[in-house]
Amino acid sequence: xxxxxxxxxxxxxxxxxxxxxxxxxxxxxxxxxxxxxxxxxxxxxxxxxxxxxxxxxxxxxxxxxxxxxxxxxxxxxxxxxxxxxxxxxxxxxxxxxxxxxxxxxxxxxxxxxxxxxxxxxxxxxxxxxxxxxxxxxxxxxxxxxxxxxxxxxxxxxxxxxxxxxxxxxxxxxxxxxxxxxxxxxxxxxxxxxxxxxxxxxxxxxxxxxxxxxxxxxxxxxxxxxxxxxxxxxxxxxxxxxxxxxxxxxxxxxxxxxxxxxxxxxxxxxxxxxxxxxxxxxxxxxxxxxxxxxxxxxxxxxxxxxxxxxxxxxxxxxxxxxxxxxxxxxxxxxxxxxxxxxxxxxxxxxxxxxxxxxxxxxxxxxxxxxxx
Amino acid sequence: xxxxxxxxxxxxxxxxxxxxxxxxxxxxxxxxxxxxxxxxxxxxxxxxxxxxxxxxxxxxxxxxxxxxxxxxxxxxxxxxxxxxxxxxxxxxxxxxxxxxxxxxxxxxxxxxxxxxxxxxxxxxxxxxxxxxxxxxxxxxxxxxxxxxxxxxxxxxxxxxxxxxxxxxxxxxxxxxxxxxxxxxxxxxxxxxxxxxxxxxxxxxxxxxxxxxxxxxxxxxxxxxxxxxxxxxxxxxxxxxxxxxxxxxxxxxxxxxxxxxxxxxxxxxxxxxxxxxxxxxxxxxxxxxxxxxxxxxx
Numbered sequence: 001x002x003x004x005x006x007x008x009x010x011x012x013x014x015x016x017x018x019x020x021x022x023x024x025x026x027x028x029x030x031x032x033x034x035x036x037x038x039x040x041x042x043x044x045x046x047x048x049x050x051x052x053x054x055x056x057x058x059x060x061x062x063x064x065x066x067x068x069x070x071x072x073x074x075x076x077x078x079x080x081x082x083x084x085x086x087x088x089x090x091x092x093x094x095x096x097x098x099x100x101x102x103x104x105x106x107x108x109x110x111x112x113x114x115x116x117x118x119x120x121x122x123x124x125x126x127x128x129x130x131x132x133x134x135x136x137x138x139x140x141x142x143x144x145x146x147x148x149x150x151x152x153x154x155x156x157x158x159x160x161x162x163x164x165x166x167x168x169x170x171x172x173x174x175x176x177x178x179x180x181x182x183x184x185x186x187x188x189x190x191x192x193x194x195x196x197x198x199x200x201x202x203x204x205x206x207x208x209x210x211x212x213x214x215x216x217x218x219x220x221x222x223x224x225x226x227x228x229x230x231x232x233x234x235x236x237x238x239x240x241x242x243x244x245x246x247x248x249x250x251x252x253x254x255x256x257x258x259x260x261x262x263x264x265x266x267x268x269x270x271x272x273x274x275x276x277x278x279x280x281x282x283x284x285x286x287x288x289x290x291x292x293x294x295x296x297x298x299x300x301x302x303x304x305x306x307x308x309x310x311x312x313x314x315x316x317x318x319x320x321x322x323x324x325x326x327x328x329x330x331x332x333x334x335x336x337x338x339x340x341x342x343x344x345x346x347x348x349x350x351x352x353x354x355x356x357x358x359x360x361x362x363x364x365x366x367x368x369x370x371x
Numbered sequence: 372x373x374x375x376x377x378x379x380x381x382x383x384x385x386x387x388x389x390x391x392x393x394x395x396x397x398x399x400x401x402x403x404x405x406x407x408x409x410x411x412x413x414x415x416x417x418x419x420x421x422x423x424x425x426x427x428x429x430x431x432x433x434x435x436x437x438x439x440x441x442x443x444x445x446x447x448x449x450x451x452x453x454x455x456x457x458x459x460x461x462x463x464x465x466x467x468x469x470x471x472x473x474x475x476x477x478x479x480x481x482x483x484x485x486x487x488x489x490x491x492x493x494x495x496x497x498x499x500x501x502x503x504x505x506x507x508x509x510x511x512x513x514x515x516x517x518x519x520x521x522x523x524x525x526x527x528x529x530x531x532x533x534x535x536x537x538x539x540x541x542x543x544x545x546x547x548x549x550x551x552x553x554x555x556x557x558x559x560x561x562x563x564x565x566x567x568x569x570x571x572x573x574x575x576x577x578x579x580x581x582x583x584x585x586x587x588x589x590x591x592x593x594x595x596x597x598x599x600x601x602x603x604x605x606x607x608x609x610x611x612x613x614x615x616x617x618x619x620x621x622x623x624x625x626x627x628x629x630x631x632x633x634x635x636x637x638x639x640x641x642x643x644x645x646x647x648x649x650x651x652x653x654x655x656x657x658x659x660x661x662x663x664x665x666x667x668x
Contacts, residue, residue, distance in 0.1 A: 196521055336509065353618045
């Protein structure tokens with residue numbers, strides 16, 4: 001067997017051609033359409049949009065098709081596209097209070113104004129394979145009753161009324177101990193390099209883009225004692241919110257469209273000092289589409305990362321800002337781990353040269369000893 | 372063995388790719404240029420920059436690509452090497468990227484290139500004034516493996532608190548009898564900052580010192596750029612009784628017979644037979660063209 005040293009160019013072309021063929025699969029089966037992916041693999045599309053930081057179901061579906069269903073590869077495609085887009089202006093903060101609700105639950109109260117709305121959830125399904133789907137027999141589904149859910153008051157606002165919980169964000173200058181001041185212009189880590197210590201706006205952005213699996217594991221670790229913060233799922237809501245912009249020349253806000261989001265308000269362990277009454281603290285999660293697992297994990301990690309600001313001891317990975325923020329992005333991590341596939345001949349050769357020399361010296365010493 | 376040729380790819384003009392010249396938009400390039408100017412002004416200092424997502428994975432040269440995209444112009448001639456070679460897959464991929472998005476001329480010749488992007492090597496052919504060498508950097512901070520926290524290492528650099536690095540090198544000597552760092556060997560730039568030269572073999576470290584070329588370093592994932600301006604003092608860290616030394620080989624290049632270039636080891640058969648060849652393919656070809664030994668295997 002002779003080892004080829006050359007031929008990178010041709011090898012790449014061949015690999016790409018083969019990839020196209022493999023991605024297509026059996027050509028006797030009809031090709032998957034982007035619309036089918038968008039409509040029928042919606043949760044995958046939502047994850048790609050969330051971590052790809054771009055709300056575009058069509059392009060996310062295209063990315064999934066192109067990536068053979070690999071979420072991280074699809075996220076990569078979307079991010080690399082997003083980075084080239086011009087930024088016209090920033091939207092106004094979305095008003096999730098005025099969400100057109102599809103699902104809304106609270107684990108803190110049995111019932112509350114607006115009610116518990118289960119929505120389309122996998123939560124109480126029995127995880128039994130449905131073989132009728134295998135036979136591709138569409139079951140006639142009963143359409144859900146269309147009782148429109150009115151604007152739901154926010155669960156955490158009930159606590160606010162009694163001062164039982166810290167306020168979420170406050171305008172600059174209205175600072176309240178334990179709360180975070182709202183920055184004038186939120187930081188953007190896709191434009192400016194991440195700088196430590198990071199404020200909460202930056203942390204939330206990093207978490208929103210962060211890998212669901214990584215955040216889930218960190219969130220889980222806080223529940224198992226590595227930075228415990230006693231969470232209650234105060235409210236999870238999912239539905240459509242309007243995105244508004246206020247162009248300067250217009251002087252008022254206009255709605256440019258609706259996006260679907262999942263939001264999680266976590267109620268966490270209370271704090272108090274000699275001079276201040278104890279109150280609950282918060283963790284917050286927000287993700288595009290129906291991404292409940294992500295929103296929950298994000299809220300738990302957000303709360304854990306507030307350790308510094310709340311004067312807690314930083315003892316666990318989930319509380320460690322540098323550890324979490326530097327490692328939560330799956331394009332950073334998958335890129336750098338996979339770069340091990342690139343040639344390292346030169347570095348390896350350098351190590352070989354040294355290792356051979358060290359072994360030779362070792363043998364010489366052994367021989368000298370026995371001589 | 373192909374001769375170094377200037378290749379223009381007319382079918383890949385930027386006009387029909389839908390992207391700006393060299394992919395990045397001009398605002399981004401301006402931001403990166405400002406950071407590069409700062410980097411040149413403070414040699415060896417890691418300047419944070421607003422690194423963008425590139426259409427290649429992090430860890431595969433996105434930092435180098437952003438620097439190249441920023442400094443390259445229509446008249447530039449680009450050479451891209453990985454492990455010293457022009458035909459390694461990632462070098463091919465990056466060279467194609469710029470041929471496609473910038474429509475610029477590319478070359479395999481070190482002498483003809485005005486911009487050279489590299490991973491893991493410095494060309495054997497000495498660089499000259501006006502050339503720019505762009506390094507791809509995975510982990511820009513030489514202190515990272517001693518202190519993983521950015522907040523700490525920034526302070527250490529500011530205070531020139533580099534004792535730990537010497538301790539690390541000393542521990543190598545105590546354990547192995549040699550400094551066991553063979554690549555990414557730390558250097559001190561212009562008498563101040565200790566800098567990671569990227570994972571080039573320490574064999575290449577002396578080439579950085581006083582080089583007439585501008586050396587720029589880009590770390591995309593870590594969002595840092597740094598630089599060594601032309602004719603800058605670059606010293607590899609060492610001890611008086613353990614001076615810095617570079618690796619050498621008992622063998623010579625199988626193709627060109629070179630006894631002074633960095634050699635790659637190639638396993639040629641199932642019995643573990645080996646040959647040694649120049650890692651710098653252009654240098655090897657040059658020597659062959661000028662009549663060096665040519666008893667190819």
